[in-house]
Amino acid sequence: MLLPDGYSDVPTGKIAAVVTHLEMTAPPPRRDDPPGAWRLRRVEQPALAWYRDLYRRVGEEWLWFTRTRLTDAALAAVIRAPGIEVYALVVDGRDEGLLELDFRESGHCELVYFGVTANFIGTGAARFLMNRALELAWRSGVQRVWVHTCTFDHPAAVAFYQRSGFRPFRRQIEVADDPRRDGTAPRDVARHVPVIE
Incomplete structure (x- = not known):
């Protein structure tokens, strides 16, 4: 269903975000790593408590x-x-x-989740992480790497992905139950997206 031009109401208790999908169809030029004492660790068979904690942070x-x-079973x-x-x-x-990388579709890699904790935003850690992500994603047989972000994410996310070599190709509206209203997320997070009672 296409939304009409103009304003569309979002039902009470819901949130709505504009989602931007971005892709690259060839490896971009390699960017230098910023200075920092970071390393990447693969987590085989992630423990659920570990994953939930890092995902939340x-x-x-x-x-x-x-x-x-x-x-737990679904996760x-x-x-x-x-x-x-x-x-x-x-x-x-x-x-x-x-x-988190998804290689389940032949020839494609999706960056499903990508991010750093609040203390490391703006430090170069995300650039280091993206450099490693692209090295891992562009393996033999991969012809397309893609990611999506939304208006709830950091305001610099789209520009960061574009600087990394991604180009936007699709835009959608995502509507969901506000996770702060049912206790899935604390009431005081994401102040840039107000809770509407």
Whole structure:
């Protein structure tokens, strides 16, 4: 269904975001790593408590809630599925960034989740993480790497992805239950998206 021009009401208790899909169909020129003591660690068969904690620390402020609402069995089925790879950005021995890659569609890689915790935004950690993400994504047989972001994410997300070599190709509106109203997320997160009673 296409939305008409003009304003469209969002039902009470719901949130709506503009989602931008971006892709690249060839590896971009390599960008230098910024200075920093970061490393990337692959997490085989991620523990659910570990994943939930890092997912929350990276994404709660940006209203990442999809994985939070999954049961343990459903989450395990997703993050431990063949073709899914989960990585942590490690800083001083602590996991401070999340990268999840999906290779399940032949010839394609989706950056499903990508982000760093609040203390590392603007430090170069995301650039380091993206450099590693692109090295991992562009493996033999991959012809397209893509990602999506939305208006709930950091305001510089789209520009960051474009600087990384992605180009926008699709825009959608996503409507969902506000996770702060049902306790999935704390009431005081994402102040840039007000709770409407």
